[in-house]
Amino acid sequence: MAQTLFEKLWQEHLVEKQSDGTDLIYIDRVFLHERTGSIALSSLRADGREIFCPEQVFCCMDHIVDTYPDRSDETTMPSGRDFIVATREGAHEAGLTLFDLDDPRQGIVHVVSPEQGIVQPGITLVCPDSHTCTQGAFGALAWGIGSSEAEHALVTKTLRVSKPKSMRVSFEGVLAAGVSAKDMILHLIARFGASGGSGYVLEFSGSAVADLCMEGRMTLCNMAVEFSAFTGLIAPDHQTIDYLRGKPYAPVGTLWDDAVQYWQQLSTDKDATFDREIVIDCTDIEPQVTWGTSPEHAIPINGLIATAFGHEAQASGYDKALEYMGLTAGQPIAGQPIDCVFIGSCTNARISDLRLAASILRGNKIRPGMRAICVPGSMQVKAQAETEGLDRIFIDAGFEWRASGCSMCFFAGGEHFDFQQRVVSTTNRNFESRQGPQTRTHLASPATVAASAVTGVITDPREML
Amino acid sequence: MDKFIQHLGVAAPLIRSNVDTDAIIPSREMKRVSKQGLGEGLFAGWRYLQAGGRDAAPEFVLNQDAYRDASIILSGPNFGCGSSREHAVWALAEYGIRVVVAPSFGTIFANNCIRNGLLPLVLGANIIAEIAAWVAQDPCQNKVLVDLPEQQLQASGEAFNFEIEPWAKRMLVEGLDAISLTQTRWQTIDRFHRHRQSLRPWLYQH
């Protein structure tokens, strides 16, 4: 019978069906980070439970670590050291691979895993982190779980999951100049609501997805969780294979050929059916920016605040969101003065994102008095950017150039923006106080963030291309 | 884990869409490598006047006398969306919340609830509004009763049936530990594991 890619992956990992209606799913690889992984590891130790397959478990230091150049285990976040030390000790004790603070491979988990070739087509990969869906860009079934589920996966090599439904989201047509993957996913969420993907595994397809580079595909899948999807994925193609070739954990020798042969079978059969289908015409998509406190509050950059698709359920929270953001409905979003910009996170801090931002920043300066920060997604991205001289462009424009980590993607008590500051950010969440106490976050693409940095107001990047 | 059979309690209305896990427990409140000590940080951004402070914001529902002892929360769609942090559930549990009633939930959050003895209970927005209005007449008297085996919520003299996946119901009603349950399937898992090593050998090359 014709199958979707998701069904093939599910079948491939189905250990057995359980009498309670769940499926026992085999988990190939597990990632942990110091914020939630530390708790999972210490809880396992307290319960006297052992990790079944430690060679398939990887740990990153990213969430709590500082991103200042001379960083150490001591963090701006009070007690951050405890999380770092607990993770390091737990990882060593259990024999896990750790990308520690001083490792040149260190970075944000969802950037590091692809960079090292740890995520591969056809595998299941979980991490106690909701943006694990990023890695679905490789045709893997990769999803975020809680700490208890992480313990379950570590000890039993499986998870009990009730099978999600499937949805195909086809992005057809060609993106306009100045529009990127970030705008595609914000558009989708705005149009169908922040819970529009609830209960589904999304398969992103269509000509515009095929045209995206692997990094753009990761951006797209990254925000599947902001659409409340179980996860997102994209069938592997020649780009996927080219990306993985030669990566440290990629197969080598004849096994590479075997793997590629298998990967090439990983696509949805022609006659397969999905539980739901959405088709989006990309010629409609303009650069997007959010005005409120949910990713569904995205509007075209030339749009008016608190308008656009206006579902009833969405509109119910508009007053609170407007009050929090200090904005008035019906006003243009473009031209809003901002205090800060942030380029970073697992959504948009890969080398192609930095190149794009740098192309707009080159020869320009940020508006005086503004704060601008760039945190590369990994130390490898940072090194690559420095080889290309991008760091100079950022620094000359007035940006802080940091070491890698999650940094101001979220406020953990350490690095943060200040009270009620208005930030345009390449991150994925504009929740209340996500980037600092009462900070007002506007989500946008790296191009929009760079353009806004130069003018000091929310700016359409197409004006600066 | 404690079994969840029936629960009778004060229900607090927090009717808004997309209550995310950052709002349930802000990152800055997750200070220790521990599942404990999180109740105080529950809804900190709304519950206290200042970030990191402890002065109660009077208008926040759980700071009002009538709702202070709430063990049930009534909310809007997509409750618990966002970050996978299980701290959100640990914080709710430590505060004393046993049930959250909402039209829909973030998937990871709902899963985390089940694993910690909390019931994510799905009812329509209209019904939730009706219950909230009835509760508001006298929150301490008008308590809400939840009967999980019967899949029923009783309020305002009415009984509302709700759906729950069989596995989730069983885990809660029997207070099961998922890891122990899965370990009974060990032989099957081990067989699968060996088979996979020969089927996809490149995953075990490094």
Ligand code: SF4
């Ligand atoms: S960069 Fe932000 S969204 Fe990504 S893993 Fe880190 S905290 Fe989460």
